[in-house]
Amino acid sequence: MKEKKRYTITAALPYANGPLHLGHLAGAYLPADIFVRYLKAKGNDVAFICGSDEHGAAITLRAKKEGCTPQEIVDKNHEIIKKSFSNFGIDFDIYHRTSSKLHHETASDFFKNLYEKGSFTQETTEQFFDQEHQQFLADRYVTGTCPKCNSAGAYGDQCEKCGSSLSPTDLINPISTLSGKTPVLKETTHWFLPMNKHEKWLKTWIETGVLDGKQQHNPSEWRKQVIGQCKSWIDNGLQPRSITRDLDWGVKVPVDGADGKVLYVWFDAPIGYISATKQWAADNGKNWEDYWKDNNTQLIHFIGKDNIVFHGIIFPIILKEHGDFILPTNVPANEFLNLEGDKISTSRNWAVWLHEYLEDFPNKQDELRYVLTSIAPETKDSEFTWKDFQARVNNELVAIFGNFVNRSLVLTHKYFEGKVPSQGTLTEYDKEVLSSITSTQHKVYELIATYRFRDAQTEAMTLARLGNKYLADTEPWKLIKTDEERVKTILNISLQLCNALSIIFEPFLPYTSKKLKGFLNSNASELNSGHQLNQPELLFEKIEDEAIEAQIEKLKKISSPAPSKGGETTFPLGRVGDGTNPKAKPMKDEITFDDFIKMDIRVATILAAEKHPDADKLLKLTVDTGIDVRTVVSGIAEHYKPEDVVGKQVSMLVNLAPRKIRGIESKGMILMAENNEGSLAFISPEKAMDNGGEVR
RNA sequence: GGCGAGGUAGCUCAGUUGGUUAGAGCGUCGGAUUCAUAACCCGAAGGUCACGAGUUCAACUCUCGUCCUCGCUACCA
Numbered sequence: 001m002k003e004k005k006r007y008t009i010t011a012a013l014p015y016a017n018g019p020l021h022l023g024h025l026a027g028a029y030l031p032a033d034i035f036v037r038y039l040k041a042k043g044n045d046v047a048f049i050c051g052s053d054e055h056g057a058a059i060t061l062r063a064k065k066e067g068c069t070p071q072e073i074v075d076k077n078h079e080i081i082k083k084s085f086s087n088f089g090i091d092f093d094i095y096h097r098t099s100s101k102l103h104h105e106t107a108s109d110f111f112k113n114l115y116e117k118g119s120f121t122q123e124t125t126e127q128f129f130d131q132e133h134q135q136f137l138a139d140r141y142v143t144g145t146c147p148k149c150n151s152a153g154a155y156g157d158q159c160e161k162c163g164s165s166l167s168p169t170d171l172i173n174p175i176s177t178l179s180g181k182t183p184v185l186k187e188t189t190h191w192f193l194p195m196n197k198h199e200k201w202l203k204t205w206i207e208t209g210v211l212d213g214k215q216q217h218n219p220s221e222w223r224k225q226v227i228g229q230c231k232s233w234i235d236n237g238l239q240p241r242s243i244t245r246d247l248d249w250g251v252k253v254p255v256d257g258a259d260g261k262v263l264y265v266w267f268d269a270p271i272g273y274i275s276a277t278k279q280w281a282a283d284n285g286k287n288w289e290d291y292w293k294d295n296n297t298q299l300i301h302f303i304g305k306d307n308i309v310f311h312g313i314i315f316p317i318i319l320k321e322h323g324d325f326i327l328p329t330n331v332p333a334n335e336f337l338n339l340e341g342d343k344i345s346t347s348r349n350w351a352v353w354l355h356e357y358l359e360d361f362p363n364k365q366d367e368l369r370y371v372l373t374s375i376a377p378e379t380k381d382s383e384f385t386w387k388d389f390q391a392r393v394n395n396e397l398v399a400i401f402g403n404f405v406n407r408s409l410v411l412t413h414k415y416f417e418g419k420v421p422s423q424g425t426l427t428e429y430d431k432e433v434l435s436s437i438t439s440t441q442h443k444v445y446e447l448i449a450t451y452r453f454r455d456a457q458t459e460a461m462t463l464a465r466l467g468n469k470y471l472a473d474t475e476p477w478k479l480i481k482t483d484e485e486r487v488k489t490i491l492n493i494s495l496q497l498c499n500a501l502s503i504i505f506e507p508f509l510p511y512t513s514k515k516l517k518g519f520l521n522s523n524a525s526e527l528n529s530g531h532q533l534n535q536p537e538l539l540f541e542k543i544e545d546e547a548i549e550a551q552i553e554k555l556k557k558i559s560s561p562a563p564s565k566g567g568e569t570t571f572p573l574g575r576v577g578d579g580t581n582p583k584a585k586p587m588k589d590e591i592t593f594d595d596f597i598k599m600d601i602r603v604a605t606i607l608a609a610e611k612h613p614d615a616d617k618l619l620k621l622t623v624d625t626g627i628d629v630r631t632v633v634s635g636i637a638e639h640y641k642p643e644d645v646v647g648k649q650v651s652m653l654v655n656l657a658p659r660k661i662r663g664i665e666s667k668g669m670i671l672m673a674e675n676n677e678g679s680l681a682f683i684s685p686e687k688a689m690d691n692g693g694e695v696r
Numbered sequence: 697g698g699c700g701a702g703g704u705a706g707c708u709c710a711g712u713u714g715g716u717u718a719g720a721g722c723g724u725c726g727g728a729u730u731c732a733u734a735a736c737c738c739g740a741a742g743g744u745c746a747c748g749a750g751u752u753c754a755a756c757u758c759u760c761g762u763c764c765u766c767g768c769u770a771c772c773a
Contacts, residue, residue, distance in 0.1 A: 228700045229768075236699070236769090305701090305767070335701080336766075343766085374721085375709080380702050381766055388708070388722085395722060399735055407732045414731075455710070458721070465736095472729075472737040480731095538733060614697070615771040635772020653773080662771040669773050 006045045008291040009036050010273045011090075012303040013053035013098070016077040017062060020084050021351040022384060023304075023344045026372040027334045031453050032302035033090045034373065037507035038448040047291045050085070051096030051276045052078040055250040056265040057141060061177065070249045074099055084354040088365045089510045094283070096276030098251075098268060103275035107251040107268045110322060111243075115255060119321045120191040121240060128183035130176040136188050136246030136260065137176055144174040188246055190261070191253070195238035198317045202238075205327070206230045206312065217329040221450065223379070225305060226333050230312040241314070243267040270315040273301075298329040305333050332451045335377035339384050340555060350555070352384075360551065366509040367393045367540065373457045373508055386555075390548045393540065396461060401501065401512075402539035404467040408494040409519060409536040415480055420495055421488035422529035430493055433470050436463065437500040444504055453508075460504045467497045492529065495520070499527050512539060600655035601671065601695035602626060603685055609642035615662045621645070621670070625654050626692015633666035639680045651683040651695050 011032040014020060029050075036048040054074035063070040074097070082095050096103070114120060128137040176183045204210055206227060209217040219227060243264050244253050250262030262268075274292060281288035291297055301311045311331045319325040337344065344351050357368060371392045375382045412418055426434075440463045447456035471494060476487045502516040503525065517523055519536040604625040612618035612633060619642060621632045632652070636645075651671040658667045672680045685693075 223701095225701050225767090230700095232700045232768080309768085338766095379709090382708075385707095391722065392708090394733095394735095398733065403732060403735050407736080411731055452710095455720095458710090461721085468732095468736050469738095471731075475729090475731085477731040540733085542733060542735095612771075616697070617770095617772055619772095633772075637772085656773055659773055661773075666773070 006290065006294065006297040007036075007039055007047070008273075008277065008297055008299045009039070009046060009048045010299075010301050011048075011050045011092075012301075012307055013051055013269050013272050014081050015056070015058070016052040016054045016074040016081065016097075017056075017058050018077065018346060019080050020354045021344060021346070022339065022354070022357075022368075022372065023337045023351070025088060025090075025354060025368070026337045026376055026384075027304035028302045029085065029088075029090045030369060030372055031332065031334065031376065031378075031451070034453050034456075034507040035300070035302070035448060035451070037091070037510065038445060041503075041506065042445070046093070047277055047280060047286075048091065048093045049096075049273050049276045049280070050090075050092045051094070051098065051272050052081060053265065053269045053272060054078065054097055054099040055262070055268055057245070057247055057249070060247065060249045061141065064177070071099065080355065087358055088354065088369065091510070094276050094280035096272065096279050098272045098275070100275070100279070102279055103268075103272055104251050106275035106278060107263055107271045108254045110271050110274075110318070111251075111263060111267070112254050113322055114318070115191070117321070119193070120243070121194050122189060123192055123240075123242075124187050124189045126185040127188045127246060128174060128176065129186035129188075130179050130181070130183050132176075132179040132181060136186070137183055141177050142174050142183060143177055189257075190242045190244045191255075192240040193243050193267075193314070193317065194240045195314070195317060196240060198320075199234055199238055201320075202313060202316070203231075203234050205316070206234065211327060216327060222330055223332060223451075225335065225379075226308055226312055226331050229305075229308045233309055233313060238313070266310055266314065267318070270310065270318070292326060293324045295326060297326055299326050301328050301331045303331065303333050305335050308333050330451070335379070335381045337372075337375070337377050337382055337384055340386070340552070341383070352551075352555070360547070361543075363511075366512045367397060367543075370397055370457070370509060373453050376454045378452070378454055386548045386551045390543045390545075394542050397540040398542050400461060400468065401464040401505075404464045404471070404494075405498050405501070405516060405519070405539050406536065407471055408467070408491065408498050409533060411476060412491050412495060412533060413535070415476075415484075415487060416491070418533045418535070420527045420529050420531040420533065421492050423492045424485050424489045426489065429470075429473070430489065433466065433493055434496065436466055437497065441500070441504050448507065457508050460501075460508065463497065463504065464501055467494060467501075470494065470497070492527075495527050495533075499525075515539060597696075598655075599653055602652055602654050603689045603691055603693040603695065604650055604652040604654070604670075605691050606645050606648050606650060609645045611637060611642060612662055612664065618662060619645070620664055623650075623652065623668075623670075624691045625652060625668070626690060627654065630667045631665065632668050632670060633661040633664050634670045636670070636672065636680055645682075648682055649684050649688060649691075651685075 009032055012028045014024065032048070032050075036046055039046045052074065054070075059073055060070045063073045066073070078097055085092065085095060098107075128142050130137055130141075174183060175181070201211070205216065207219060209215055209219045244258070244261050244267075245264045246260055247262050248260060250265070251268050252258070253261040253263060274288075277291050278288045280286070281291070292299070301315075303311055308331065311328065311333075316327045319327055339350060339352065342350055358365065361367065368389075371389045372384070374392055374396075375384060375388070409418075412420070415421075440459060443459045444456045447453070447459060471490075474486075474490045476490045479490070480487045498516065499520055499522060502513050502520065505516075506513040516539060519534050519539075520527065521532060521534045602625055604623045606621050606623050607629065608622040610620050612620050615637075617635050617637050619634050619637045619640070621634055623630060623632055653669040653671060654667075656667075656669050658665055660666070671683045673683055
């Protein structure tokens with residue numbers, strides 16, 4: 001494939017619903033930034049595009065909860081996120097936002113274009129409708145009991161407890177979050193993208209890289225997991241997807257009779273890349289179409305693995321359907337970053353937030369960049385631990401890179417008043433070391449070009465290693481007593497290495513690069529003899545054990561419920577938010593005693609238990625309710641083994657209407673308590689009771 | 697259960713189209729050194745490449761099966 005010169009690089013639009021954590025940075029933004037810095041260093045024409053994704057029901061809900069407008073929510077988060085990026089040196093050409101006028105116009109035009117082409121189908125379906133507020137409820141506006149894990153408070157699109165995606169009508173006991181009442185089903189019309197029509201060309205494109213009969217990209221350069229997941233979707237048959245929603249926060253559907261409808265976020269958000277590019281082009285005297293409609297432009301999307309389908313299938317369909325637009329030449333998706341042995345979870349607060357990191361480690365953004373690149377989840381999930389962070393900073397950045405620079409500069413100041421000494425006759429060794437500068441740079445750039453950022457950074461570090469070895473081998477501190485001319489050459493070469501490091505490390509460690517160029521007092525690709533250096537400081541500082549222990553402590557403390565203090569006998573009562581468990585679900589609406597006594601809850605004993613033959617999460621239980629012996633199917637298989645539950649006395653709702661679950665009729669429901677982490681416990685009488693005893 | 701991606705030295709990870717003694721960094725142990733943030737430099741130990749079959753002259757690399765991890769997906773009255 002011929003070398004292309006223009007690039008449009010996008011990084012996933014962060015959802016403006018909260019701040020950023022380590023996983024975000026490692027997954028998409030850092031690799032994108034490294035790639036862009038490399039491209040720019042090579043003189044390519046690059047547009048590095050990102051922005052806040054500010055629509056969607058999750059944001060309107062949050063606004064409601066916090067008693068402010070959606071705009072206020074996204075304004076606040078947009079600033080926090082934008083600041084995190086700029087603090088960490090993620091150097092977007094534009095960081096735009098989807099709430100902007102330009103984006104609304106762009107997304108709206110896009111929809112209209114496809115609508116007029118007949119790219120969509122229209123379907124009327126039943127959706128929940130809040131009669132009191134006279135409006136349809138977006139998925140997020142309906143809560144209820146999750147049909148999968150039974151936890152209360154699941155949203156209509158997703159249960160945050162068990163992570164399964166849902167449809168609002170799946171919810172048990174659905175409640176409108178607007179009025180708190182049970183919504184009714186009412187017909188509404190929405191537009192769908194018939195993805196099934198695009199299977200054929202997508203399959204060819206994903207598998208071979210051929211689009212419209214032309215080789216568009218080389219699939220062997222795509223990561224396995226990206227091709228694998230896209231193929232998996234295509235081979236299983238694509239379904240039409242609804243691309244509009246009944247909601248008042250978002251891009252209005254630009255069609256008559258679509259009042260109260262907006263574009264669904266995943267249709268609207270990727271178009272945000274385009275509107276951001278338009279804004280950037282307008283601000284900088286460029287033509288945005290060069291970056292989206294020219295076959296000589298490479299479009300590359302940096303994302304996390306949760307976004308593969310949108311960028312590998314859905315957005316390409318939209319772009320191709322529109323026509324004129326180029327399709328991505330690559331979608332380098334990273335896997336996930338785990339944290340101290342657990343997956344990162346914002347709801348459990350098991351995360352390291354970027355803005356908090358900088359408070360605890362001021363001016364250490366490159367240290368984090370370095371470590372996150374070293375452990376980047378490029379081919380599989382990887383793990384961040386604070387201990388590892390400390391080790392990599394201390395043993396690599398400080399001991400190898402910082403130390404070499406410091407040695408070179410200190411010796412030069414000591415022997416030559418901080419002036420770059422001249423090169424004399426070069427030995428074979430000198431020549432080898434000098435030539436390794438260019439060979440290292442080539443290797444590093446080649447690795448970056450193939451999205452192997454981790455290897456690229458390691459390669460860069462070997463040049464600093466070589467520097468240390470060079471000094472150890474040539475021992476200028478000894479030679480200075482006998483052969484000052486030789487020492488001049490040695491230090492000249494050492495300083496050239498330092499200078500090269502400042503250039504080669506720039507994509508990875510921009511702050512350090514700048515700092516080092518400051519020490520060297522140079523921006524040039526080589527240092528001339530006689531050039532005056534500045535007084536150096538330390539490039540990196542060691543991270544002490546205490547700082548690391550404090551982080552580990554912090555993580556454990558904030559993520560687990562506060563322990564109750566001994567001796568304390570009274571608790572503040574009544575005020576919301578004063579509870580001992582801040583993560584407890586809010587109380588449901590008040591009911592009457594009559595409502596309550598409709599439920600017939602009894603003590604029952606589990607007589608037998610076996611795994612449901614056709615399901616992973618279900619146990620088939622035989623229970624003695626005192627009234628009868630019956631079968632109950634319960635979703636507890638991930639928490640209890642069959643042999644562990646036999647003989648247990650439990651509480652059971654016995655007059656619940658029977659229902660077939662995965663082929664087995666279940667009569668009743670075993671009551672379970674759930675804690676913050678989603679683990680379950682039986683509600684058992686504290687002493688043995690008669691089966692059939694009422695629970696009141 | 698289905699589909700996808702993984703399971704390689706104590707740790708974090710590389711291993712391209714199957715080919716001599718399986719690699720890197722860190723950690724460990726030993727040595728050398730003192731210009732340097734007790735840092736650097738040299739050397740060594742350490743792996744039945746998850747497990748079991750099969751194809752092959754030859755398999756970490758291909759095929760099948762089993763187990764485990766992660767993601768998507770189905771079941772949680």
